[in-house]
Amino acid sequence: MDKVKIGQFIASCRKDKKLTQEQLAERLNISKNAVSKWERGICLMDMSLLKPLSEILNVSVNDILSGEKIPEDKIKEKSEENLIKLSEFNHYKSVTIGTVFILLTITIIIVYSLIKDLECSGYTTLLFGFSAVVYFYKYKQTNDKNLLLWAWCMIIPFVANFIAFILSTI
Numbered sequence: 600m601d602k603v604k605i606g607q608f609i610a611s612c613r614k615d616k617k618l619t620q621e622q623l624a625e626r627l628n629i630s631k632n633a634v635s636k637w638e639r640g641i642c643l644m645d646m647s648l649l650k651p652l653s654e655i656l657n658v659s660v661n662d663i664l665s666g667e668k669i670p671e672d673k674i675k676e677k678s679e680e681n682l683i684k685l686s687e688f689n690h691y692k693s694v695t696i697g698t699v700f701i702l703l704t705i706t707i708i709i710v711y712s713l714i715k716d717l718e719c720s721g722y723t724t725l726l727f728g729f730s731a732v733v734y735f736y737k738y739k740q741t742n743d744k745n746l747l748l749w750a751w752c753m754i755i756p757f758v759a760n761f762i763a764f765i766l767s768t769i
């Protein structure tokens with residue numbers, strides 16, 4: 600899902616209807632800041648708002664998810680494409696939430712180990728290893744080269760911590 604393209608489309612439709620961000624937000628019972636974030640491509644709306652938003656802007660849900668008006672002869676094709684993208688986006692979002700939880704848990708364990716003066720290289724190995732896998736997985740999903748760089752930035756300390764962990768157990 601191209602958040603920027605979708606945001607620009609929403610902004611364009613809103614302006615065509617001569618609505619301000621505040622008026623659109625009011626009709627959807629959300630904050631003006633939420634509409635602003637959509638239009639700047641920072642995030643997407645909650646999926647429960649797609650239908651009401653499409654009705655207010657007088658466009659289809661498919662048009663919103665595509666970020667453009669879809670010609671009649673391309674509706675079926677675009678619908679299938681959007682459904683697949685939406686499914687991938689929701690999967691990506693749930694993986695991200697789970698990842699954040701696991702990373703926070705490992706970080707708390709590391710801090711606790713440091714406070715109690717316990718060996719924590721095993722935990723840091725987990726943290727860097729898991730982070731490397733997550734960044735690589737996100738790279739595979741988005742093809743964002745920055746994420747591949749971050750994956751490598753996590754692999755190097757992973758290897759160093761893994762070696763330190765093995766040496767500390769000998």
